[in-house]
Amino acid sequence: MHAGALRPVKTTFLDFEQPIADLESKIEELRFVQDESAVDISEEISRLEVKRQALTKDIYAKLTPWQIAQVARHPQRPYTFDYVQHMFSDFQELHGDRAFADDKAIVGGLARFNGRSCMVIGHQKGRDTKEKILRNFGMPRPEGYRKALRMMKLAEKFAIPIFTFVDTPGAYPGIDAEERGQSEAIGHNLYVMAELRVPIISTIIGEGGSGGALAIAVADQQLMMQFSTYSVISPEGCASILWKSADKAPEAAETMGITAARLKAQGLIDKIVNEPIGGAHRDPRAGAQSLKRALQETLKQLSEHSPEVLLEKRFERLMSYGKFKELAA
Amino acid sequence: MSWLTKLLPPKIKRDQPIKKSMPEGLWIKCEACEAVLYRSDIESSQYVCPKCGHHKRIRARHRLDLLLDPEGRFELGSEVLPVDPLKFKDSKKYADRLAAAFEDTGESDALIVMQGAVCNVPLVVAAFEFDFLGGSMGSVVGERFVRGVKAAYEQGLPFVCFTATGGARMQEGLFSLMQMAKTTASITRLSAKRLPFVTILTDPTMGGVSASFAFMGDVVIAEPGALIGFAGPRVIEQTVREKLPEGFQRSEFLIEKGAIDMIVDRRELRERLGQVLTLLSGQPAINS
Secondary structure, X not given: OOHHXXXXXXXXOOHHHXXXXXXXXXXXXXXXXXXXXXXXXXXXXXXXXXXXXXXXXXXXXXXXXXXXXXXXXXXXXXXXXXXXXXXXXXXXXXXXXXXXXXXXOEEEEEEXXXXXXXXXXXXXXXXXXXXXXXXXXXXXXXXXXXXXXXXXXXXXXXXXXXXXXXXEOOOOOOHHHHHOOHHHHHHHHHHHHHOOOOOEEEEEEEEEEHHHHHOOOOOOEEEEEOOOEEEOOOXXXXXXXXXXXXXHHHHHHHHHOOEHHHHHHOOOOOEEEOOOOOOHHHOXXXXXXXXXXXXXXXXXXXXXXXXXXXXXXXXXXXXXXXXXXXXXX | OOHHHHHOOOOOOOOOOOOOOOOOOOEEEXXXXXXXXXXXXXXXXXXXXXXXXXXXXXXXXXXXXXXXXOOOOEEEOOOEEEOOOOOOEOOOEHHHHHHHHHHHHOOOOOEEEXXXXXXXXXXEEEEEOOOOHHHOEOHHHHXXXXXXXXXXXXXXXXXXXXXXXXXXXHHHHHHHHHXXXXXXXXXXXXXXXXXXXXXXXXXXXXXXXXXXXXXXXXXXXXXXXXXXXXXXXHHHHHHHOOOOXXXXXXXXXXXXXXXXXXXXOHHHHHHHHHHHHHHHOOOOOOOO
């Protein structure tokens, strides 16, 4: 393998990254010139690279919730399989719900995490058009949730911990999905996950889209990648219902509180996992390393509990969700 | 009304709650068969059209009133009241929407829980109030539900829930999504004690409530003609870009697909529910 193969493919830039893109193309230009030039301009190039890094850091430090939503949906964002590749070994993919089909929007299987057996389950989006369609843009149908449920029960049977990776715009809103019981499939997962006798650690790696996300995210610990989002409805969906216009999505993203920082402050998630400068898509390996450290620590903590204690803590945690006031009796 | 608004499909969620169960005047027109009915006639038939059997939407308190034996009933969880955790504001403030919904319905949130009996079978029953912000599930709905389940669990009673909801309450953000996990998890406790959990899905039962505990009933009952599903018909139509089949997501469609156990006419519900509950818990038959 030559060194160039490790370099990420050309980055797709988001709107607000235009200044970084401009600097990038300038650097590329200089590199091109340097190959043929007698004058040494490598110093200038490294000066610009430092500047680019600082600019990226600066822009990413001030992202609005709507911009974070764009990063969470970035076409080059690492997906479940990317994390599997970087964090687990001996992955054996499992398929199908044993009743209807193999939904490719949810993937999973057995693997080793630092040598220890575990079950990995996650939403999977596609990279190119063909794969996007195959994976239904990461929107599962009932058979996807039932496949996940089957894998979770399998993990319980063999007492191995479960890692889930959440990245979906939502459960698929289609005629066939309704016919086969999308609601029941999601509800059933929520029910079973509440009393599954093994540790469940869930991480939002991209989009945490509503019930379709929650259906594999009832967990003992909820982690979130720094530039991922988790919400009850997409900003566009919320805007089109409450503002009657999808153009108000940035406002909806702001007010709904969909970012890791905001959700952590509200106690709705447990841990934020830092991403490399400029987001995990700029360096998927570093992103995965950072997540692996967090998962290691979390699994270690959860492994100290007996199944009974684990379940009791999970139940208390689930019951504690919600903000309300109470009249004195 | 312009020709355009006439063409658009009816909304699941109404902006202005219309108190359909308390109409003015002597006559009522059935929305389904357009028969003109005496108000007293439809009242005595529990707001089911005597001509075509159409089940009108009714208010939560009315439902509980029709279901429960008159003696010994009392409310649970009414001490739990809504707050505005996100200081949410769209075209209106959430706080103002809550106040307006209270004004319109006299209810403080979208779920009413009561303990009582059906045909002398003691139970805890919850009912969604659709006229309160579309029966949406936020923190208060979740907490009242869980308190109802807890009361049932502690006293060894069955738990029954009527659903009538558009789904999760957007104005509470992720707090409302988590109510799906919270309510559904609470039900596992009933199973551990073999206490029956029965859901009665009424028009409409959608989104976050449909996709949490609604289909987790030991027995799942639906009222005739109720719209029940995960995604709303408009969303599906926009996604698949084709016309939805006739009767799609209605109770009759769901029973055909194997998603629910039975469709029960509102006028027979008390007795049928009493039978189901006694059969599940091995008690002798009710005398009705």
